[in-house]
Amino acid sequence: MFRRPAARGESTVTEAEPERIPEPAVSVVIEDPAIESKNLSVWYRRKQAIKDVSLRIPRRKTTAIIGPSGCGKSTYLRAINRMNDTILGCRTTGEMLVEKEDAYGPNVDPVLLRRKIGLIFQKPNPFPKSVFRNIAFGIQLHYRANSGELEGIVKSALEQANLWDEVKDRLDESALGLSGGQQQRLCIARALAIEPEFLLMDEPCSALDPVATAKIEDLMFELRKEVTIVIVTHNMQQAARVADYTAFMYLGRLVEFNRTRDLFEKPREELTENYITGRFG
Amino acid sequence: MRPKSLRVRKAKEAAYLAGFVLAVLAALAVLGVLLWSIVAQAWPQLRWSLLTNYPLTDSTRVSEAGYASAIVGTLWVVGLTLALSLPLGIGAGIYLEEYARQSRISRVLQAGVTNLAGVPSVVFGLLGLALFVRAFGLGKVVLAASLTLTILVFPYVVITTREAIRAVPQSIRDGSLALGATKWQTIRKQVLPAAAPGLLTGSIIAAARAMGETAPLIVLGSIPLMQFLPWGPDSLFVVMPVQIYAYFKTGPAWHGVAAAGMVILLLILFAVNGAAVVLRNRLQRQRW
Amino acid sequence: MSANARDAAERVRPGKILAALEPQWVWDRGEALIRFLLLLAAAFAVFATLAIVISLLSDAAVFFRRVSPLDFYTGTTWDPDIEEVFGVLPLLTGTLIIAGGAALIGLPLGLGSAVFLREYAPPRVREIVKPVLEILAGIPTIVFGFFAIFTISPILQDWFNADFLNGANAIIVIGIMIVPLVSSLSEDALTAVPVELRDGALALGATRYEAVSRVVVPAGLSGIVASFILAFSRAVGETMVVLLVAGQTTVIQLDIFRQMNTMAGFIAQRATGDLAVDDPSYLSLFAVGLTLFAITLGLNLLSDLFRARFREAYE
Numbered sequence: 001m002f003r004r005p006a007a008r009g010e011s012t013v014t015e016a017e018p019e020r021i022p023e024p025a026v027s028v029v030i031e032d033p034a035i036e037s038k039n040l041s042v043w044y045r046r047k048q049a050i051k052d053v054s055l056r057i058p059r060r061k062t063t064a065i066i067g068p069s070g071c072g073k074s075t076y077l078r079a080i081n082r083m084n085d086t087i088l089g090c091r092t093t094g095e096m097l098v099e100k101e102d103a104y105g106p107n108v109d110p111v112l113l114r115r116k117i118g119l120i121f122q123k124p125n126p127f128p129k130s131v132f133r134n135i136a137f138g139i140q141l142h143y144r145a146n147s148g149e150l151e152g153i154v155k156s157a158l159e160q161a162n163l164w165d166e167v168k169d170r171l172d173e174s175a176l177g178l179s180g181g182q183q184q185r186l187c188i189a190r191a192l193a194i195e196p197e198f199l200l201m202d203e204p205c206s207a208l209d210p211v212a213t214a215k216i217e218d219l220m221f222e223l224r225k226e227v228t229i230v231i232v233t234h235n236m237q238q239a240a241r242v243a244d245y246t247a248f249m250y251l252g253r254l255v256e257f258n259r260t261r262d263l264f265e266k267p268r269e270e271l272t273e274n275y276i277t278g279r280f281g
Numbered sequence: 282m283r284p285k286s287l288r289v290r291k292a293k294e295a296a297y298l299a300g301f302v303l304a305v306l307a308a309l310a311v312l313g314v315l316l317w318s319i320v321a322q323a324w325p326q327l328r329w330s331l332l333t334n335y336p337l338t339d340s341t342r343v344s345e346a347g348y349a350s351a352i353v354g355t356l357w358v359v360g361l362t363l364a365l366s367l368p369l370g371i372g373a374g375i376y377l378e379e380y381a382r383q384s385r386i387s388r389v390l391q392a393g394v395t396n397l398a399g400v401p402s403v404v405f406g407l408l409g410l411a412l413f414v415r416a417f418g419l420g421k422v423v424l425a426a427s428l429t430l431t432i433l434v435f436p437y438v439v440i441t442t443r444e445a446i447r448a449v450p451q452s453i454r455d456g457s458l459a460l461g462a463t464k465w466q467t468i469r470k471q472v473l474p475a476a477a478p479g480l481l482t483g484s485i486i487a488a489a490r491a492m493g494e495t496a497p498l499i500v501l502g503s504i505p506l507m508q509f510l511p512w513g514p515d516s517l518f519v520v521m522p523v524q525i526y527a528y529f530k531t532g533p534a535w536h537g538v539a540a541a542g543m544v545i546l547l548l549i550l551f552a553v554n555g556a557a558v559v560l561r562n563r564l565q566r567q568r569w
Numbered sequence: 570m571s572a573n574a575r576d577a578a579e580r581v582r583p584g585k586i587l588a589a590l591e592p593q594w595v596w597d598r599g600e601a602l603i604r605f606l607l608l609l610a611a612a613f614a615v616f617a618t619l620a621i622v623i624s625l626l627s628d629a630a631v632f633f634r635r636v637s638p639l640d641f642y643t644g645t646t647w648d649p650d651i652e653e654v655f656g657v658l659p660l661l662t663g664t665l666i667i668a669g670g671a672a673l674i675g676l677p678l679g680l681g682s683a684v685f686l687r688e689y690a691p692p693r694v695r696e697i698v699k700p701v702l703e704i705l706a707g708i709p710t711i712v713f714g715f716f717a718i719f720t721i722s723p724i725l726q727d728w729f730n731a732d733f734l735n736g737a738n739a740i741i742v743i744g745i746m747i748v749p750l751v752s753s754l755s756e757d758a759l760t761a762v763p764v765e766l767r768d769g770a771l772a773l774g775a776t777r778y779e780a781v782s783r784v785v786v787p788a789g790l791s792g793i794v795a796s797f798i799l800a801f802s803r804a805v806g807e808t809m810v811v812l813l814v815a816g817q818t819t820v821i822q823l824d825i826f827r828q829m830n831t832m833a834g835f836i837a838q839r840a841t842g843d844l845a846v847d848d849p850s851y852l853s854l855f856a857v858g859l860t861l862f863a864i865t866l867g868l869n870l871l872s873d874l875f876r877a878r879f880r881e882a883y884e
Contacts, residue, residue, distance in 0.1 A: 083772060088692065112287060115774030125765040128788050128882070137783070138773040141290075143282040187769070194773065294778035298689060304681030305690075305698055308752075311745050312705050315716045322719055372610030380604060381611075392873070393614035399799065399869035400862065401806020403833045404621060407858040410840060411624040432617045439614070465603045493709030496808035496833070500840040500854075522711045522809075529715070529813070536719075543712050550707060 024054075024254040025268040028245070033097075034059035034198065034228045035080060040094035042075050042084060049075045051252040052094070057245075062220060062229040064243035064260065066236060068280065072252040073232045074122075077200050079103075080230065081117040082110040098198070115142060117198040118191030118227075123207050124183035126175035126190075131158075131167050134175045134186055138194040153193055161189035162219055181212025188219060199223065201231040205238065217242050236276055240264055248272045319547070322540035331541055336506045336524060340534045348542055350507040351524035354423070355492060357511050358520050361427035362434065362491045367484055369431070370438025377439070378446040379468055398436035405433045406500025414501060421502035424514040429497055434487040441486060445479020446472060478561040485557035489550055495522035521546045625862060628855035635849060641856060647830075648819045649839070649850035657832070657860060659821045664831040664861075666823070667739050667815065668804035674744025675804070676797050679751025686752070687759045688781050706749035714813030717742040722814065729826045734816030736829035742814065743807050747800040754799065758792025759785060761883045792879035795872045802868035806861065808833040832861045 033056035042050035050072045057063045065073040075084065082103055084090045096103040103113055115138075126134050135154040139145055145153070154171070158164040163185045167178070175186055184204060191199060201220075205213040220229060220242050233239050239246050239260060246260040248271075256263060256272045267273040274280055326344065334347025373394070381387035409429030419425040449472050457467040473480070504517050505527030511518045519527075525542040528535040633641070636655045644656015682702070686695055717738040725731040725738060762785050770780035786793065816828025817838065830838075840854050 081772065083768060086768065086771060109287065111290075111774050111776055113774075114772055119772035121765055121769065121772075123765060125763070125769040127766060127769065127784050137770070139282075141285070141773060141775050141779055141783075143284050145282045149282050190769075191773065290776055290779065294776045297778050297782075298685075301681045301685035301689065304678040304748075305685050307678055308682060308705060308745070308748050309698070309701055311716075312701060312708075314720060315708070315712070318716055318719045319712060322715075369610045369613050372607045373613060376604075376607035376611040380607060387611075390611045390615060393612075393618055395873060396866060396869050397614045397617055399802055399865055399872075400618075400621065401808065401833055401865055403806065403808040403836045404625070404858050404862050404865075406840065407836065407854060408617075408621050408624050411628060411855070412620060415846065416624070432620075435613060435617065439611075463600055465600050489707055493707075493711070495709065495711045496812070496837045499812075499837050502840075522709055525711060526809075526813075540715065540719075543709075543715060546709060547712065550709075551704075554704075554707065 025256040025258075025272075027256075027258045027262065027268065030056040030058045030245075032059065033057055034099060035230070036095075036097040037076075037079070038095040038097065040076070040079060040092065040096055042072070042079055042090065042092050044087070045089040049252055050079065053249070053252075053254045055247055055254055055257060057228065057230060059228050060225060061244040062224045062231065062242055063245045063247065064239035065230065065232045065247045065249060066234065066239050066275075067249035067255075068275065069234060070251075071249045073249050074202050076249065077202055077230060077232045078119075080198070080200055081114045081119055083114075083119060085110055115194060116196055117200060118188075118194075118196035120184070120187055120191060120199065120201040120204045122203040124180055124187050126178070126183050126186050128174065128176055130172045131175050131178070131186065132171040134190050135193050138190060142194060157189040157193035158186075160192050160223075161185045162215065162222075163189055179212070181208050181215060184208060184212070184216060185219065188216070192223075196227060198228045198230070201229065203232055203234060206234070213238070236264070248275065250275070316547075319540050319543050322536055323544045324537075326537040326541040327544065328541075331538075331545065335508050336519075336527070338506060338531060340532065343534055343538060346528070346535070346538050348521065348524055348545060350510055351519045351521045351542070352545075353510045354503075354507070354518040355520045357423045357513070357516070358426045358430065358498075358518060359488055359491045361423060361514060362430040363484060363488055365427060365431040366434050366438055366487055366491075370435050370483070370487070371442045371480060373435070373439045374442025374446060375468060375473075378443045379464070379472070394436045394439050397432070398440070402433060402494055403496040403500060405429050406497030408432070409497060409501045421504065421517060422515050423511055423518045426498055426501055426503065426518060426520070427514070429501060430491045430494060433494065433497065434490050437490060438483050438487050441483030442476075442480060445476040445483065448479060449475045478564040481557060481561055481564065485553060488553060492520075492546070492550060492553075493522060495526060498523050499526065521549075621862065625855050625859040628852055629859040631847075632849065632852035632856045635852070636856075645821055646819055647835075649853055653849060655849070655853050655856070657857060659818055660830055660832045660835055660857065661860075662821050662823070663736065663815070663818065663829040664805055664833070664864075666825065667736055667743065667811065667829060667831055668801055668807075670736070670740035670825065671743035671747060671804040671807075672797070672801045674741065675747035675800060676751055678744070679748045679796075679800065680755050680793065682748065682752045683755035683759060684781055684786075687756050688777060688785075702749040702752055705745075706753075710746065710807065710809040711813070713742050713746055714810045717810060717814040725826065731826035732816065732828055734814055734828050736815055736822070736825035736827065738814035739807075739811050739829070739831075740825060742810050743804050746807070746810070747803055750803060751796050751800045754796030755789075755793045758789040758796065758879060761792060761879070762789045763883070788882075789879070791875045791882070795875035795879060798868050798872035798875065802865045802872065805831075805868065806833050806865050807831075808837045812837045832857045836861070 035057040037053055037055050040050055040053045041048060053076060065076060067073050078084045079092055079096055084092060092104055101108065127137060132154055135157050136150050139150060139153055155164060158167060163182060166182060175183065178186060205216050223229065231242065243260045246263045247257045248255045250271055256267060256269045264276055267276060331347045332352060333349055334345055335349050337346040377387055377391060409425055413419050413425035413428050414421055453471050453475055454467055457471045498520055503519050503523040505519050505524055507517065507519045521542060525539045528539040528542065641655055641657050644654065645658045646654045646656045647659040648654045686698060690698065721741055722733060722738050725735060726733065731737060766788055767780045767785050770784040811831045811834030815830060815834055817830050818828050822829045836854050836858055839850060
């Protein structure tokens with residue numbers, strides 16, 4: 001149903017662009033990237049949400065994507081694990097290489113792709129099931145596990161997400177009874193339970209208070225040694241705190257990519273500087 | 282922990298999807314076969330005199346039997362039902378949506394409406410028989426039938442009215458109220474015109490239901506084989522579905538005539554629904 | 570916003586000029602009168618329900634003075650004509666078997682098509698299928714009855730050596746008749762489940778079917794159950810199909826390929842408006858009708874309960 005258009009790599013043909021777009025300012029060269037997009041474009045029907053974005057995301061580091069709302073950062077994130085496939089009228093051109101393999105290639109099954117790539121949503125979305133069942137969900141999708149194995153994995157996933165101590169006595173209670181911050185960490189634990197290689201986070205703290213946000217950020221800090229994290233955020237302080245690298249997007253284009261500190265301290269593009277100094281966005 | 286085979290998982294999904302598609306196809310197929318079987322049965326009896334001839338029981342004259350009294354009876358019953366149920370139902374919808382959306386009274390009234398919608402139609406027939414025909418002493422007349430059907434279609438009118446009113450943007454009300462219009466003026470001059478397409482749909486649904494109902498009118502005592510045209514609310518009556526049923530009961534020789542009656546009934550229903558769609562689209566185009 | 574506007578409407582009165590033209594009390598009175606009339610209209614459903622209960626009860630009470638309720642509800646023979654024995658169990662079991670069988674057919678088909686329409690169908694297919702289901706829902710029940718006689722009964726007679734009139738006819742046709750109802754209500758329930766839940770499952774590597782069957786359907790279960798109960802209640806009350814195709818019986822009949830009867834079917838067979846008022850078989854109509862009304866009312870209230878629980882979760 002969501003067949004990828006055959007015309008790959010012809011993204012520039014469809015729209016005549018009067019504006020002259022400068023090449024993005026990329027100051028660091030990532031060798032052997034975990035994720036690499038080449039001329040990636042995404043359309044929602046006639047509207048182009050991502051325009052020719054080429055970006056290399058380093059392995060086992062945290063990369064932040066920042067930019068004003070509507071700049072396409074969430075769309076880019078969801079292009080990595082093909083969640084955009086679920087949106088009707090959405091099509092993607094160009095390449096999205098995940099560990100060197102095009103996620104949109106003919107032999108790639110989005111189910112397997114997503115199994116390797118965890119996604120944390122803007123609003124915590126625990127299933128209306130018990131805490132235990134939430135964590136066990138992914139495992140039971142992909143494995144036949146007996147109850148002992150299941151319990152072990154659930155416990156270690158919750159521990160990894162710094163949630164075990166708070167919920168160990170209420171594993172059988174509904175996850176909807178947890179606080180917002182706990183719910184979001186539950187969602188992270190749920191993703192971690194199937195040992196993903198990547199963790200995509202779509203403004204994971206935008207619905208949370210500062211304390212809960214700090215806990216999530218601590219968690220990200222612990223996790224970055226093990227998984228490749230890509231976080232979309234509109235909060236520049238957050239990007240500065242958690243990310244090793246930062247990409248700035250504007251109107252569907254990649255404007256600048258650099259080490260986080262360099263990007264914030266000496267942006268090369270005027271647009272970037274205007275944004276991080278709060279002149280718009 | 283053994284990994285589950287993706288192929289098995291995919292196969293399972295494919296099998297279920299096939300089941301879902303089959304479910305839909307079954308519904309479509311039934312509609313097709315149903316229409317075809319009715320038309321096939323009716324074919325030899327489809328003639329214009331169906332519309333003008335009176336019912337018969339003489340099986341040597343099957344091809345002269347008709348539905349004249351039933352058609353006029355249906356017009357009377359459905360027309361009177363609409364005349365009674367639309368003001369009532371639309372009024373109730375307005376009250377529940379505009380005046381008492383969250384109050385306790387509204388919850389009780391709303392519960393009344395939903396439960397009325399769930400009462401089996403044949404029970405309305407018993408109500409009509411005991412209350413309108415016998416207790417009120419109306420007899421088996423058009424008015425008794427219309428009163429019964431009014432109760433039957435009332436919930437549908439209320440529900441569609443509420444949906445239509447809910448779809449009107451609040452800004453329209455606020456604009457009118459801000460000009461100093463009273464609540465009722467706002468409803469009459471702004472909300473109802475804006476909700477008109479939805480109200481129209483509600484009336485069509487009501488008409489279609491009233492037209493197709495058989496059981497309550499059989500219970501009530503509709504008179505098949507009527508040799509005259511019903512003349513008004515105080516007239517004895519027969520309606521299309523009851524006449525169809527009566528022909529069917531008369532014997533296998535009459536099945537063709539019964540099926541032909543169903544073709545007429547379905548054509549009227551489709552025409553009414555089609556007209557509603559066209560009208561609604563036209564009304565909607567002029568909105569706001 | 571709206572509450573403010575409403576308050577404003579109640580506070581704001583026409584100014585001096587208008588007041589001179591039309592005294593304020595006329596406005597107030599008119600508004601109050603209209604409000605009262607609308608309230609009456611809204612209360613119509615409650616009045617009608619009361620009228621049903623009272624009219625059923627009053628005649629049923631006369632009936633139960635002649636036939637003890639115990640005999641009525643435990644008797645296994647229903648013979649209102651010859652022996653004048655009124656044991657409602659043959660009708661009750663017939664009702665439950667036919668409605669239960671219809672549910673076995675209609676509920677999976679309805680839920681299946683709801684899942685298909687909601688989760689899989691491309692917009693163009695939806696645009697065709699949904700109106701067709703609406704047409705199916707709008708076809709008068711008497712037409713379905715004929716369909717059973719002309720099309721289904723001959724097949725059942727050939728394959729299962731069934732009677733010309735039999736319970737299975739009614740089961741199949743009523744099962745099909747409730748498909749549009751189940752489909753549209755279940756689809757509403759599925760639609761109300763937040764899309765984030767489905768996406769959450771997909772993001773964990775679930776197939777679409779796994780996401781639906783393990784997350785979306787369980788999350789919308791109370792809404793789906795509500796639609797199931799409502800459809801079952803509809804099947805319990807279905808009259809014309811039973812009247813046309815199921816037949817009659819005086820004893821408890823468990824074989825669906827033989828003649829069966831239901832409560833609704835009996836009412837329509839017997840009540841032709843010509844019975845004498847004190848005829849026991851006329852009075853028995855109201856006892857049966859009261860029982861039928863009580864059962865469907867119970868089912869509807871149960872369905873409301875589930876729907877309320879569903880609304881609480883998602884609206």
